[in-house]
Amino acid sequence: MNKLLVAGLVFSLGAGLGGCATDPYTGEEEVSKTATGAGIGALAGAVIGAATASKNDRDKAILTGAAAGAAVGGGAGYYMDQQESKLRKELAGTGVQVKREGNDLRLIMPGNITFATGAYNIREDFLPVLSSVGKVLKEFSKTRIMVSGHTDSVGSESSNQKLSELRAASVRDYLLEKNISASRVKAAGYGESSPIASNDSAEGRQANRRVELKLEPTE
Structure with missing residues (x-):
């Protein structure tokens, strides 16, 4: 009974907080990050509720824990959804890649557009x-x-x-100048x-020369 209860609640909460959506960049239908976060939160909350409640109150504790977990998980997911869209x-x-990993975002900035060879001053045309x-990070x-700064293996x-x-410090300092x-x-x-x-090819070495920004929700 408890397993069916958890499964049904996770499904309904996830659907209510986003369900499926079409990715505007790929055209593919996918479960929204908000719904995924809600489902993960609901499952975690349900497990905690089941583990901490007495036998007679276990079903009620599962419901309460799942609902609370879904609110937390879905909230962070929705917040990062909005930030991802704006970025x-x-x-x-621009050549900057935006990648989503759960509720984290990674901005990958190739070295060929951010810095001159061997230099750590940000290129004027990249500013x-x-x-x-x-602007988005401030909002x-x-x-x-x-x-994080990364290089290839040459040198x-x-x-x-x-x-x-x-290079990482240059990007950080520039963001601080923008009142972050x-x-x-x-x-x-x-x-x-x-x-x-691979550092064995010119294309691979170019990919490895990069600065990344990892964005994580604080709540």
């Missing part, structure tokens, strides 16, 4: 793009921002590490240690 509109055609990012203040490991740190609260932003360099493609 995609602002960054369309308007970064300003657009800053959606309930997110943490992790700026010494120590020089790549230093360059990645300086310093308490929200952290920066770190990872050198050549986190490739996303």
